[in-house]
Amino acid sequence: MSTFDNPFDPDRNLRAGCACGQHRSAAEHEQAATALRCEPVESEEKRYEGVVASAVMRAMFPQDMARRAFLKSVGASTALAALSQFFPIKTATEVFAQTGAPEKKDLKVGFIPITCATPIIMAAPMGFYSKHGLNVDVVKTAGWAVIRDKTINKEYDAAHMLAPMPIAISLGLGANAIPFAVPAIENINGQGITLAMKHKDKRDPKDWKGMKFAIPFDYSMHNYLLRYYLAEHGLDPDTDVQLRSVPPPEMVANLRADNIDGFLAPDNICQRAIYDGVGFMHILSKEIWDGHPCCSFAASREFITTAPNSFAALTRAIVDATAYASKAENRKQIAEAIAPANYINAPVTVLEQVLTGTYADGLGGVKTDAKRVDFDPFPWQSFAVWMLTQMKRWGQIKGDVDYKAIAEQVYLATDTKKLMTEMGLSPPASAYKSFAVMGKTFDPAKPEDYVASFKIRKAS
Amino acid sequence: MSTSLRLRAGLVSIVLLAAFLGIWHLATRSAAPVTTMSPEYAKLMGLTATQGKSAMPGPLDVGAKLWEHLKRPFYDNGPNDKGLGIQLGYSIARVGTGYLLAVLVAIPLGFLIGMSPLLSKALDPFIQVLKPISPLAWMPLALYTIKDSSISAIFVIFICSIWPMLLNTVFGVASVRKEWINVARTLEVGTVRRAFTVILPAAAPTILTGMRISIGIAWLVIVAAEMLVGGTGIGYFVWNEWNNLSITNVIIAILLIGVVGMLLDQILARFTRMVTFPE
Numbered sequence: 001m002s003t004f005d006n007p008f009d010p011d012r013n014l015r016a017g018c019a020c021g022q023h024r025s026a027a028e029h030e031q032a033a034t035a036l037r038c039e040p041v042e043s044e045e046k047r048y049e050g051v052v053a054s055a056v057m058r059a060m061f062p063q064d065m066a067r068r069a070f071l072k073s074v075g076a077s078t079a080l081a082a083l084s085q086f087f088p089i090k091t092a093t094e095v096f097a098q099t100g101a102p103e104k105k106d107l108k109v110g111f112i113p114i115t116c117a118t119p120i121i122m123a124a125p126m127g128f129y130s131k132h133g134l135n136v137d138v139v140k141t142a143g144w145a146v147i148r149d150k151t152i153n154k155e156y157d158a159a160h161m162l163a164p165m166p167i168a169i170s171l172g173l174g175a176n177a178i179p180f181a182v183p184a185i186e187n188i189n190g191q192g193i194t195l196a197m198k199h200k201d202k203r204d205p206k207d208w209k210g211m212k213f214a215i216p217f218d219y220s221m222h223n224y225l226l227r228y229y230l231a232e233h234g235l236d237p238d239t240d241v242q243l244r245s246v247p248p249p250e251m252v253a254n255l256r257a258d259n260i261d262g263f264l265a266p267d268n269i270c271q272r273a274i275y276d277g278v279g280f281m282h283i284l285s286k287e288i289w290d291g292h293p294c295c296s297f298a299a300s301r302e303f304i305t306t307a308p309n310s311f312a313a314l315t316r317a318i319v320d321a322t323a324y325a326s327k328a329e330n331r332k333q334i335a336e337a338i339a340p341a342n343y344i345n346a347p348v349t350v351l352e353q354v355l356t357g358t359y360a361d362g363l364g365g366v367k368t369d370a371k372r373v374d375f376d377p378f379p380w381q382s383f384a385v386w387m388l389t390q391m392k393r394w395g396q397i398k399g400d401v402d403y404k405a406i407a408e409q410v411y412l413a414t415d416t417k418k419l420m421t422e423m424g425l426s427p428p429a430s431a432y433k434s435f436a437v438m439g440k441t442f443d444p445a446k447p448e449d450y451v452a453s454f455k456i457r458k459a460s
Numbered sequence: 461m462s463t464s465l466r467l468r469a470g471l472v473s474i475v476l477l478a479a480f481l482g483i484w485h486l487a488t489r490s491a492a493p494v495t496t497m498s499p500e501y502a503k504l505m506g507l508t509a510t511q512g513k514s515a516m517p518g519p520l521d522v523g524a525k526l527w528e529h530l531k532r533p534f535y536d537n538g539p540n541d542k543g544l545g546i547q548l549g550y551s552i553a554r555v556g557t558g559y560l561l562a563v564l565v566a567i568p569l570g571f572l573i574g575m576s577p578l579l580s581k582a583l584d585p586f587i588q589v590l591k592p593i594s595p596l597a598w599m600p601l602a603l604y605t606i607k608d609s610s611i612s613a614i615f616v617i618f619i620c621s622i623w624p625m626l627l628n629t630v631f632g633v634a635s636v637r638k639e640w641i642n643v644a645r646t647l648e649v650g651t652v653r654r655a656f657t658v659i660l661p662a663a664a665p666t667i668l669t670g671m672r673i674s675i676g677i678a679w680l681v682i683v684a685a686e687m688l689v690g691g692t693g694i695g696y697f698v699w700n701e702w703n704n705l706s707i708t709n710v711i712i713a714i715l716l717i718g719v720v721g722m723l724l725d726q727i728l729a730r731f732t733r734m735v736t737f738p739e
Binding site for chain 1: 497498500501503504505506508509515537538539540541603604607608609687688689690691699700701702703704705
């Protein structure tokens with residue numbers, strides 16, 4: 001059964017069902033899980049009311065049998081009326097929806113102007129922050145190192161970060177070790193490998209020896225995906241090609257100036273290169289790993305402990321925005337909301353092509369892929385484990401790694417699950433899932449074997 | 461003679477400007493429309509790709525955009541999009557604060573060092589090492605220790621503008637003519653009074669030259685510093701427009717940075733003339 005079904009339906013079982021407890025059967029659960037993970041349920045209020053009423057009914061009739069008998073004898077509407085007599089469901093719903101008042105209402109959230117930050121950015125102009133009682137300034141930031149420093153300095157309460165960054169910061173890689181946490185993933189997919197026009201005929205990565213590629217940051221999914229892709233094609237990314245950390249906005253200019261041969265970057269940068277006629281789309285990152293995480297929403301542990309309610313409200317706003325962005329029909333409107341100079345500052349056409357998935361490939365063709373970029377907030381801990389295996393593979397971390405402990409410390413799957421359940425969304429039951437990267441299956445339970453299975457890696 | 465010279469110079473300036481704009485205009489003219497594209501595809505592409513428009517804007521584009529900015533210099537569309545007037549205001553305020561702090565430190569310190577040969581010798585190695593450090597190299601250190609990006613930017617301005625002032629003050633104070641100091645001594649003028657009535661006026665032109673060099677450097681550095689830390693200021697504006705590959709706005713910003721830099725320099729030049737004396 002689902003928490004959102006009618007709690008006054010006598011034929012309903014309040015307990016049995018699938019693993020997550022929200023579907024009538026395991027099969028239905030599977031279907032819902034694969035179809036769409038965060039489907040908003042009708043209106044917010046209705047959703048909460050259902051959750052509260054279910055809880056009340058459960059508390060009053062711990063025995064399913066007794067509840068059924070009661071409902072059958074008096075009827076659902078009478079039951080509701082009777083229940084409301086001595087339990088104010090409306091008030092309870094309001095209290096439930098509000099949860100704790102935020103300790104701090106005026107927050108600053110940093111972002112990098114790329115489409116990965118869509119939920120963080122759109123939540124401001126489209127009112128998701130204010131809906132959750134917050135007054136948030138989203139502040140554009142110059143680069144990943146700056147966003148890291150400003151968040152560590154507490155100039156920002158929370159920030160948009162590349163998914164591996166909070167792990168790297170927590171481990172003290174490239175910064176002092178400061179515990180950071182990820183309550184939500186921003187986007188999945190939505191990156192691409194773009195090459196300069198002159199390499200139009202060099203579509204086989206085996207011919208890429210000696211080329212120069214740009215990536216946004218060392219601790220980025222872009223770095224790991226590009227290395228993975230090259231290595232699968234027999235190139236050692238450390239010796240056969242040159243990888244440079246270049247801020248995304250400068251990539252297009254560098255590509256035009258012939259300083260680099262290509263890049264793996266956020267889609268709006270790829271699309272901009274195509275828009276300006278300097279590059280073409282080689283592949284989408286989706287073709288390397290469909291459903292890979294890219295950017296995350298991160299905050300320091302300190303902020304979470306000192307202002308837990310603000311943090312929860314912020315997470316709710318982000319999850320809400322992400323759920324909204326995951327719907328294809330909202331994408332055009334979002335593109336318009338985030339294009340102005342105050343936010344991403346890019347031509348609307350470019351953002352629309354990224355978000356709607358109908359895009360020019362730079363070679364004269366128009367392609368369509370609705371899942372080019374997608375949004376799914378759930379912070380899978382197996383994602384974190386995978387990133388750690390790649391950090392190990394490429395020598396960013398040395399020695400023994402406690403994959404599971406780090407993943408669980410940084411990726412707050414449990415808390416987000418609770419929040420999502422409260423909001424009436426359906427989070428997955430487990431925080432670990434297996435997935436395939438370029439056809440090779442990753443088992444989060446055996447990270448060491450996975451690292452050892454790669455022929456091309458940095459000798460440790 | 462001097463008016464006709466000025467007239468001729470002005471004429472040459474105008475001719476040079478016109479020639480520059482003309483060449484610029486010709487160089488950035490659109491080429492012929494590029495080969496055929498399906499209309500559906502062309503709709504998704506930019507003008508550079510579809511019409512062979514030069515990636516570099518022409519003087520007319522820049523002029524039109526500049527007019528647009530000048531019409532609304534103080535608009536405020538939220539934390540990341542403010543008018544050019546506001547951005548320039550932020551930059552000038554930052555430069556002003558850092559620079560004034562530097563003046564407050566450099567001039568008294570320079571006086572002390574200049575008047576005492578011992579201190580002068582003792583501090584010299586430090587100054588020589590610190591002076592050539594690029595101010596932006598201080599940025600990571602400042603961000604890390606001060607933990608506030610706008611104060612860090614002010615600190616960077618402070619640290620870059622302090623050296624020319626300090627060195628010029630030291631030099632100016634140390635090279636006051638011995639005769640004047642001796643005369644003051646003969647007249648039994650106290651140290652403090654001697655510093656203010658003899659040394660200060662004598663060293664003022666040198667000190668102000670140092671201040672003029674400093675303001676120039678400070679203005680150079682603020683743009684780079686703001687590009688790094690972001691948020692507000694003309695440097696941030698350049699970075700934000702660079703983000704959008706809007707070369708037109710970048711050129712406008714460059715122009716304005718030049719104009720403001722010139723104004724700051726002219727103000728200091730006027731002060732310098734006020735304290736200069738014939739020997």
